[in-house]
Amino acid sequence: AVLLAIWGRETGFGAAKMPYDAFEVLGTKAFMSTRKDFFRTELLAALEIVERGLAPVGAMKSSWAGALGQPQFMPTSFLKHAVDFDGDGRVDIWNSTPDVLASIANYLVHYGWVKGRGWGFEVTVPESVSCSLEGPDQGKKISQWADMGIKRVGGKPFPVSELKAEGFLLMPAGRSGPAFVATPNFYVLKQYNTSDLYALFIGHGADRIAHGDQNFAGSWGAVGGLHRSDIAALQRALEAKGYDVGSADGLPGFKTRRSIGIWQAKNGRAATCFPDADLVAVLK
Structure with a gap:
């Protein structure tokens, strides 16, 4: 079920089209993006895929971000994790459902998926x-x-x-x-x-x-009212007080959430472990 969920999330069970030439996307991003080194590495990996005969040039279709095929693998991930599961002699994560699902499974195994446990x-x-x-x-x-x-x-x-x-x-x-x-x-x-x-x-x-279809029992509160810049300002203020928020990127990850909770508890507030407008005003 996890494999199906990833496949569905990434490309709608293969329904999403990959309209872009991976080399154009990766080459442009390697030259112009803010992550030039990352995309340069991915561009070289894409060239290696073709050079080794793992996929023909014409098959190298990607998303706008350069992710390949139905599992949305970056080229380095293709080289590490993609497999030929249908036995036709080539790894085809664009058209072969067995190759797609087996490659996603291989990815999870390589990163340490514990068999027999859920998430x-x-x-x-x-x-x-x-x-x-x-x-x-x-x-x-x-x-x-x-x-x-x-x-x-x-x-x-x-x-x-x-x-x-x-x-x-x-x-x-x-x-x-x-x-x-x-x-x-x-x-x-x-x-x-x-x-x-x-x-x-x-x-x-x-x-x-x-x-079967069911929602979480817990409900989501009003957690979307802040701009990313507000959260980043809150993170910088917590960093200045010695807290490890991960990074001041405007995204409330677990290090930011728990830092908020620790600060709240130390300052006589109920620990909510999530940014809100009042916290931003107090800490900025």
Whole structure:
């Protein structure tokens, strides 16, 4: 189901067309973009694909960002992860469904997908558990999270096979949205796209494919009212106070969210672990 969710998210199960010449896209970005070195490396990898006979020049169609085929692999990822699964002698991530799905699976395996584990569980987090405990560097055994009062939504217990395994608190909107205990596989999904919300989309999509259409039990609050520049200003203010926010990029990742929660708690405020207009005004 995870493979189908990624395939569906990236190219609508192959329905999305790849209208651009990969060499034109990558060459232009290598010359003009703000990430010249990245795209120069990808351009050279695309040339290597053709030079080694892995794909003909005419097949090298990409998105506007230079990502190839139905899995949307950058050329370096193609070289590392793409496979010929239908046995026709060529790797065709543009037209062969077996090659597409096997290549996505190979990508996940190479980044450490743990067989037999899912991506995570939606949970309720009591007020006694700080939202600042979030993050892939603050893992605990799932049994320990349960002992702290964290429970699966719907009343189901955590699977016995998971209790001794490591899990990570994930609160992508702080106290203003659903909460999760994520497995290491969640962070494998983030190797495909570094966004928490992307990985959450894939995990949720996979669950819906496997178990039927259902929404998260937790609701999303008003989390979209700030400009990216406002969040970046908040991040810079927290950095000046010694907090590790990841980077002042205007995106509230887990390091920013938990830094907010720690600052709020130290200053006598309820920890929400998410930026809002009041926080921006106080900290700017």
